[in-house]
Amino acid sequence: MLIRRPEDVPPITYKNGVQKxxxxxxxxxxxxxxxRTIDVPPGEASPWHKHDWEHEMFVLAGEGMAITExxxxxxxxxxxxxxxxxxxxxxxxxxxxxxxxxCLVPTRGEDNP
Amino acid sequence: MLIRRPEDVPPITYKNGVQKxxxxxxxxxxxxxxxRTIDVPPGEASPWHKHDWEHEMFVLAGEGMAITExxxxxxxxxxxxxxxxxxxxxxxxxxxxxxxxxCLVPTRGEDNP
Numbered sequence: 391m392l393i394r395r396p397e398d399v400p401p402i403t404y405k406n407g408v409q410k411x412x413x414x415x416x417x418x419x420x421x422x423x424x425x426r427t428i429d430v431p432p433g434e435a436s437p438w439h440k441h442d443w444e445h446e447m448f449v450l451a452g453e454g455m456a457i458t459e460x461x462x463x464x465x466x467x468x469x470x471x472x473x474x475x476x477x478x479x480x481x482x483x484x485x486x487x488x489x490x491x492x493c494l495v496p497t498r499g500e501d502n503p
Numbered sequence: 504m505l506i507r508r509p510e511d512v513p514p515i516t517y518k519n520g521v522q523k524x525x526x527x528x529x530x531x532x533x534x535x536x537x538x539r540t541i542d543v544p545p546g547e548a549s550p551w552h553k554h555d556w557e558h559e560m561f562v563l564a565g566e567g568m569a570i571t572e573x574x575x576x577x578x579x580x581x582x583x584x585x586x587x588x589x590x591x592x593x594x595x596x597x598x599x600x601x602x603x604x605x606c607l608v609p610t611r612g613e614d615n616p
Contacts, residue, residue, distance in 0.1 A: 395581060414585045423536045470506070470508070472504065472507075472533055479504065
């Protein structure tokens with residue numbers, strides 16, 4: 391068994407300040423899917439994109455907007471969110487604090503599993 | 504996209520009062536893995552068992568003990584926990600409030616996906 395605090399995992403930081411931490415995945419002994427945390431700074435967003443695998447997410451802190459081709463929906467701490475395969479999506483921080491969520495993907499969906 | 508609050512999902516309640524909610528999975532359009540929440544009442548525990556798939560977990564509230572054949576380790580809100588395949592495990596609530604965690608499994612690991 392492995393117990394990790396996300397804050398102890400070195401982040402991958404993107405140009406807009408979004409940070410990803412790959413917390414649990416194949417490198418830790420998990421064969422099927424990968425648990426990452428994503429931190430979105432106020433005013434910033436994750437990329438507008440799609441892929442043929444799902445996201446299963448859980449919002450840990452802050453508030454934001456879940457954006458799809460069907461429109462925008464507010465999401466906040468305590469929400470579970472499913473992005474099904476092949477759906478365009480982006481998550482924007484609309485609050486004043488960090489918008490942090492867990493985001494899981496199948497192993498093939500993570501560049502740094 | 505689907506946004507759900509776990510508290511809006513009807514629970515499956517076991518004899519010892521442990522409750523499981525299947526929040527995101529194949530019935531919601533996710534093909535690969537299933538996001539459940541588990542609530543363990545004070546003094547109670549999840550079953551001592553093993554299986555050939557992994558658990559990826561994230562503790563949302565409370566505190567407990569992660570028990571394996573190698574011993575016991577305390578775990579609390581904010582911890583990510585990996586139980587690799589084929590490892591005996593149980594999670595016991597050692598606090599005074601509900602011990603709540605997210606627990607993900609591959610689709611074949613959930614009876615009510």
